[in-house]
Amino acid sequence: MRFCKSLQKTELISTFSFLSYSLTHLKFMIDKLPLTDNFLFKAIFSQHEDLLLDLLNSFPEFQNRKKIMELKVLNPELPKVTEIDKLSILDIQAKDSCGNKFLIEMQSQNDLGFEKRILYYWANTYTKSLKQGEDYGILPKIYSIAFLNFELINLKKYHSVFQLREKEYNEIVLTEDLEFHIIELKKLKDKLSSLDSEFKTWLFALKNGHLLEGEEMNTLVKKNPKLKKVFKEYDEYTSNPKNKNLIEDRKKSQLYFNTQINAAKREGKLEGKLEGKLETAVELYNWGMPIEQVCKLTGLSEKQILEFKKQRLSENHI
Numbered sequence: 001m002r003f004c005k006s007l008q009k010t011e012l013i014s015t016f017s018f019l020s021y022s023l024t025h026l027k028f029m030i031d032k033l034p035l036t037d038n039f040l041f042k043a044i045f046s047q048h049e050d051l052l053l054d055l056l057n058s059f060p061e062f063q064n065r066k067k068i069m070e071l072k073v074l075n076p077e078l079p080k081v082t083e084i085d086k087l088s089i090l091d092i093q094a095k096d097s098c099g100n101k102f103l104i105e106m107q108s109q110n111d112l113g114f115e116k117r118i119l120y121y122w123a124n125t126y127t128k129s130l131k132q133g134e135d136y137g138i139l140p141k142i143y144s145i146a147f148l149n150f151e152l153i154n155l156k157k158y159h160s161v162f163q164l165r166e167k168e169y170n171e172i173v174l175t176e177d178l179e180f181h182i183i184e185l186k187k188l189k190d191k192l193s194s195l196d197s198e199f200k201t202w203l204f205a206l207k208n209g210h211l212l213e214g215e216e217m218n219t220l221v222k223k224n225p226k227l228k229k230v231f232k233e234y235d236e237y238t239s240n241p242k243n244k245n246l247i248e249d250r251k252k253s254q255l256y257f258n259t260q261i262n263a264a265k266r267e268g269k270l271e272g273k274l275e276g277k278l279e280t281a282v283e284l285y286n287w288g289m290p291i292e293q294v295c296k297l298t299g300l301s302e303k304q305i306l307e308f309k310k311q312r313l314s315e316n317h318i
Contacts (some may be wrong), residue, residue, distance in 0.1 A: 033238045035206045035230075036149040036185060039078070039247050041106035042090040044233050046076045051233075052094065054226045056102065056145070058198035059181070061161070070097040091121070101125060101142045106206075108149045113293050115152075118144050120292075122178065145181040147206060158187035158203070192216060195223055205230065278308040285309065 033040055045052045053071040062068055074093040091105040103121055107114065122144045129140055153160050162180040166172040185207040188200070192212075195201045201223045209231060212220055221228045237243050281298045282305060285291060291302050298305075 033234075033244075033247060034149075034210045035234070036106055036108050036147070037247060038090045038106045038108060040234075040237065041147075041206075042092055043078060043237055043243070044230065045104075046073050046078070046092045048229070048233065049073055049094075051226060051230055052092065052104070054224075055202050056104075058202045060159075060199060061179075061181075068096045071095070071102075093125070095140075099140045101129070101140050103142065103144045104147075105145075106147045106149070110148075110150045110152060111293070113296050116292075118146060118180065122180070126177070139177060141177045141179065143179050143181065145183070147183045147185060149185050149207075151184050151186055153182060153184065156187065158184045159199075160184075192219055198224060201227075210234070278304065281305045282309045282312060 035041055035044070045055065049071050052073065053068060056062055056071070057068055072095050074095055075091075078090075091103055094102040094104065096102070103118075103125060105118075111117070122142055126139065126142055129142075130136065130138070160182045162182070163176070164174040164178050166174070183203065185203060188203050188207060190200055190204060192204065192208075195204055201220070205220060205224075205227050209217075209220065209227070217231070221231075277298050277300060281294050281300050284294050284297070285305060286309075291305065294300070294305060295302055
């Protein structure tokens, strides 16, 4: 019995230490808002098409004859911070003068089912590009571009491109309409002095720009003058207390969300009895996790989760 109490005390101290560290880390991240924050990324790049265009044209794939001449952001609005919006995906949808579409997002952490989600978003956008009665030939090419502040793919390279290719003869492409770009910023190891391309300069700015001051910032801007406007907008946006609070709310929500996930795992609810798993599933769903992700995490069906939620609501009204 004494051993159990000691163990519980140790777990409590460990949990408290974890939360203290997380809150300290959270405060640092709020004080030093990085461009890898998805809310901040969208706030700047969805409002300034010239900056987004310059970022995309730095990609090796968009050089010379493939350079993007014009770009129109299709969803410049930022969501209100409701309980659902705090955990929503903030992507930028854009279209060029040739009709090609772009799905662009910054992702700061590896969410459950990330690979399936970006495929679903691509498929949903592709399907909606064709109205009833129209010919399949007018379907556009859709680029899915994800900047990740975590490592996803088991390769040393930081920029991976995926297409539909024949398995044995991979020089044969089934269609060029699908193209995924995964940029893993943590794998970019170049220092400021060694940046030798527009692409690397942009990625370095996204990853480290918020940490630069004085001469280092001047050196970065000299490599690409467009970055001067990026950090001007950055300073204006992050100096506004209202905007800072919006991002702080999202980060607190994400921290709480992750803590709930970890607590559920420690308590065995995600692997344990059916009722415990159902309670956890409903709580995650109510907090804003997409039902598909809840199903994948808990192993439950959508029907089971929604029926249990309905049952709990009826019990609360008795």
